[in-house]
Each structure stands twice: as C-alpha cells, then as structure tokens.
C-alpha cells in the first residue's frame with residue numbers, strides 16, 4: 001500500500017505521531033462472501049481520508065468495523081494507538097469516535113437545538129440531583145454555556161434559523177447537517193462520514209465541506225465514504241479506492257485520478 005500503509009510511528013527526530021485510526025489486516029466474511037479482505041490503512045490526526053469504490057466494495061462494512069457496529073472476522077482496529085477491536089461502540093464513542101449514517105439518525109420529535117444538546121450531554125451536569133432540583137448558579141451557568149455552544153455549532157452548519165423546528169420535519173439535506181452538528185458538537189477525535197452529501201443542495205454541500213476543513217485544522221481525523229468523487233477529491237488529503245473488499249489503490253487525489261487501474265475500474 002501507499003504512503004500510509006501499516007507503520008505505527010511517523011515523525012521527526014524521535015517525535016512520534018500515533019495515528020488517530022489504524023486498521024490492520026481487517027477481513028470480514030459473511031458466510032461465503034468476503035465483504036472486506038485484508039485491508040490495512042491509517043489516518044493521522046488532522047487528516048481527511050476518502051474511501052471510494054463501486055457499490056458493494058466494502059466501504060460501509062469497514063465503517064461498521066471501525067465504529068464497532070460489527071466485529072471483523074480477523075484483524076485489528078486501533079484508535080490513538082489503543083487496540084479497540086473488542087470494544088463496544090459506546091466505549092469508542094466515549095473515546096471520541098463519531099459517525100454519521102447513510103440515513104440520518106436523529107431524534108425526530110426533538111427540536112434541532114435539542115438534538116445537538118442531547119449530543120453534548122457530558123457538558124451539562126455537575127452538582128448532581130441537588131443542583132438539578134435547585135438550579136444552582138453553577139448549574140445555570142453551565143446550561144447557558146451549553147446552549148451558547150450549541151448555537152455556535154448550529155450557526156456554523158447553517159442551521160441557526162431552524163433550531164426550534166422538530167428534526168423530523170426537515171428535508172434530507174438539512175437533516176444531514178443536523179447529524180453533522182450532533183457529531184461535531186463535542187470535538188470528536190475521529191469523524192466517520194457515510195455518504196454525507198447525498199441529498200444535499202450545492203450550498204449545503206459547500207457548508208458541509210467547510211466544516212470538514214475547519215475540523216481538520218483542529219486535529220480531527222476525518223474519514224469520508226462518498227459516491228460524489230469530485231467532493232472526495234476536493235476534500236481529502238488521501239483517497240483509498242476499494243474494490244470487491246480489497247484496496248485497489250491509495251494515494252493523493254492527483255495520484256488516484258492518474259492511477260491506471262482506478263481509471264480502468266472506476267473512474268472510467
């Protein structure tokens with residue numbers, strides 16, 4: 001594989017950088033079908049990595065394995081150098097893994113703002129039940145800070161005007177932006193975006209891209225599965241091309257666009 005193959009440590013003169021995500025020799029079989037076959041890759045903090053490949057290439061299965069929704073048949077997943085292969089998804093979430101889905105998953109009856117607040121529950125609390133009952137000054141201050149932060153995230157995602165609407169009433173593009181707002185509300189370490197631009201208008205796609213680029217400057221590692229190849233090429237530092245469960249090619253967007261096997265198999 002290319003630049004980011006399987007070494008754990010990079011860096012200069014003894015300074016080591018742990019990859020935010022490292023996948024080693026992952027294979028996933030469903031009965032006789034091999035959905036993912038011996039895939040190894042790494043994504044560094046602040047890096048955007050795009051996965052592309054035709055339908056059935058194994059992209060979503062790989063996401064499911066990284067986020068813990070499905071166990072691999074063999075191989076390991078490491079987050080910040082820690083082997084999480086056997087960790088439940090909730091534990092990975094606590095370690096800073098966030099994911100969006102092909103179909104946005106929201107609390108449809110809650111307002112847009114409450115969806116974001118629910119995603120940052122850890123910011124609330126403090127003081128326990130008594131603080132809840134008597135709304136202590138500290139509690140009120142933290143609550144105001146949470147709402148202020150939620151509003152700044154909603155504004156960045158172009159959703160401030162919609163914050164009081166029930167999430168379930170939004171069209172698909174806006175619902176995807178709410179899902180993004182939820183995912184980034186509490187500074188993830190690794191953000192997995194599954195087909196994020198499907199159903200988005202050109203303006204919403206642009207907003208989405210701006211958020212990806214903003215996040216990466218804060219050290220978030222982003223992995224993007226997307227059929228819109230132009231979007232992937234414009235957003236990613238590195239692109240991994242999957243085909244029939246295996247890595248067909250890996251490199252910068254320019255390298256991938258010039259890659260003969262990729263052109264033949266996928267880009268046409």
Ligand SMILES: Nc1ncnc2c1ncn2[C@@H]1O[C@H](COP(=O)(O)OP(=O)(O)OP(=O)(O)O)[C@@H](O)[C@H]1O
Pocket residue numbers: 030033034035053054055056057058059060061062
């Ligand atoms: N739970 C499952 N049981 C059996 N086969 C599965 C299961 N999930 C995925 N597969 C198969 O594994 C292969 C890879 O599927 P996957 O959804 O990961 O591909 P993909 O690249 O995400 O495709 P798409 O772009 O259409 O979402 C496909 O052949 C699919 O039918």
